[in-house]
Amino acid sequence: MKKILVVSEALGEPNHKRGIFHFTRELVRSLAAEGHELTLLVETTRRYRRLRRRQRRTPLFPADSRAIELLALYRFLDETNMAEPMMRSTLRRTIAWFRQRIHLATSWEFASCFLRAIGLLGLRARLIENNTVGLEYIPTDLRHLKLFRDFLLEPGFYSYQDMSALLRLPAPRIDARGYDIVLVDTPTRVAITHNPDARVICVVHDLLPLTDLRLSDVATRLFLSRLLTSLHQADELAFVSNYSMNRFRQLLPQFAHLPARVVYPRTRFDASDAIRPTPAAARSARPTFVIIVSAEPRKNLNSVIRAFRKLPHADLVVIGYTGAAHPIRSLPSNVRLAGYVDEQDKAALIAEAHGLIMPSLAEGFGVPIIEALAANTPVLCSDIPVFREVAGELADYFDPFSTESICASVTRVLAQQEEWRNKIRARREELAVRFGHHTQARDFLAHHAGPENVVALAKTSAPSAALNDLATHGT
Incomplete structure (x- = not known):
């Protein structure tokens, strides 16, 4: 049995990214079925603090009740309206994006992330034990949360990472000591403090933000910043297909030394x-x-x-x-x-x-x-x-x-x-x-290199000049 910290933007903030969300949700189900202890890193924001204060004003709960924290957390992660973008024009979405970033940059969460990133504020893991006995109804898209033993609360963590890349600030830091595995389910800009014998496994779904000519230069640089930060800390890589792994070999051969495997997304086959x-x-x-x-x-x-x-x-x-x-x-x-x-x-x-x-x-x-x-x-x-x-x-x-x-x-x-x-x-x-989801944990936690699961990325020529140029702006 392993203690696993899951760093997942798709699960740990109210912004479900469907393909990544699907992959990680099924992986979590598979890992939980094998008895591993799972902790999810969840970012907190002003909205989370408001929800928690509102719950604490409810006279039915003791002031220090864990149910207050869990109700606020579950409601926070369920706040996204996935249909909302259909009712907004491109201009309105752009304005909303900038307003959100300005709102973040002036928040206590942003200041806390920044101070921890530069070492002026110490790492302090704030854990909430997960016990859903008091929750009568959990929406379908949130039922995977019941599989986590604990939640690690980090102020503004996922929101800060892109701001740190845009403003050339240090990456946010997390304390992962005490965990055997840190699962980063998509390239994420994060500095991880962990035990020497722990493994950091980063999942790479695709490199489309680098190769899709329709994406903006900002989107490309943000993704590259996330990718390079994760690769420099990863002990192993997992790809969702052989195709993605081969593309990675072609575009980023400087990371050929990292052991890699293919872990297909899963679904339910009754x-x-x-x-x-x-x-x-x-x-x-x-x-x-x-x-x-x-x-x-x-x-x-x-x-x-x-x-x-x-x-x-x-x-x-x-x-x-x-x-x-x-x-x-x-x-x-x-x-x-x-x-x-x-x-x-x-x-x-x-x-x-x-x-x-x-x-x-x-x-x-x-x-x-x-x-x-x-x-x-x-x-x-x-x-x-x-x-x-x-x-x-x-x-x-x-x-x-x-x-x-x-x-x-x-x-x-x-x-x-x-x-x-x-x-x-x-x-x-x-x-x-x-x-099927029951084989995903086995493939993900493969220990030994072999032709069928874990392989070292083939060494090839040096990366292209274009990617080297991007890299100088992305880290």
């Missing part, structure tokens, strides 16, 4: 579904396909919308924040924007669909693919290397730049519904081993 066919009655009479997107051009939503203009006999349900408003004004009648939906509704939409479409031009993995396979739902996806690695022969592939190719893929899958579902069911046991 054993009872292995032989049970998907009832056709659960699917609507009219063919329906699902696509899960975010407001990024690489998600390639517009190509699929153009394809469905030519497929009036089928419907498309778009899940997620679609960003720019111009596609919304000219949507064909057979395309519906569902916006953000919770996990249960998303799972139901996937299970009832005739197929899930993944048209991305670039990805680090592609979690919706395994969610669809777990529901015995056919998968249609771009013919890119990472999707071939994930789905193999269990997907119908198309050219993401060709509307005709997407239409042809939809037509093929509609004509071969049961063939695709039977093919997925026949491979279900294999899929459960590869993508």
Whole structure:
């Protein structure tokens, strides 16, 4: 049994980043099932302090009640409205971003992080024991929090990290002494004080912030600052796909000495579904396909919308924040924007669909693919290397730049519904081993180097001049 500190921006602040959130949530479930003691690092802000004061004014609780702290913490982490960005213009979101940063820079939390970063304020771990007996209802997206034994409270930690990069300030510091493993679930700008025999494992999902030409220079530099800070402290790296690991080898060969492994994202594969066919009655009479997107051009939503203009006999349900408003004004009648939906509704939409479409031009993995396979739902996806690695022969592939190719893929899958579902069911046991949550902790905590899990990154030539230039501005 290991004592593990989880440093997760997706779980430890009210700002769920869906792909990372999914990966870490399932990993936490797997680690807890194996009996490891888990602690989550949670940032606190002015809002958290207000919630705690409000709870303390409640006469039903003793002033020193742990229930007060837990109620404030759970409510704080549940505050985000994922649908809110859909109702804001780009200008309003930009103004809100700057207001939030100014608000942070003038807060007690920012001052505390800064003083600890420069050593004028000592490290002091403030732990809250997790006991949810007094909590009657916990929302679906927060139930993973019940798996943590403790919460480590750090004022403004996740919010400060990007400000420290922008203003060239020292990285925030945390005291991780007493833990066997520090799990950093995505590159994070943090200085970790830990025991000599403890391991710091950093998860790298992809390098798209470095290679996506549509992202701003600020976003690239912030990501690089996070990445380099994490790499200089990491004892081991975990990648979500072989594709991501190979890209890392190509772009950052100076970190070839770090042991690395591939730990696929996981989902739930119920054993009872292995032989049970998907009832056709659960699917609507009219063919329906699902696509899960975010407001990024690489998600390639517009190509699929153009394809469905030519497929009036089928419907498309778009899940997620679609960003720019111009596609919304000219949507064909057979395309519906569902916006953000919770996990249960998303799972139901996937299970009832005739197929899930993944048209991305670039990805680090592609979690919706395994969610669809777990529901015995056919998968249609771009013919890119990472999707071939994930789905193999269990997907119908198309050219993401060709509307005709997407239409042809939809037509093929509609004509071969049961063939695709039977093919997925026949491979279900294999899929459960590869993508079921019960094997994730085993892969993540692999101890010894070997050809199947942990390998040293291959040594190659020196990094490119462009990346060296970025590095000089990023640390």
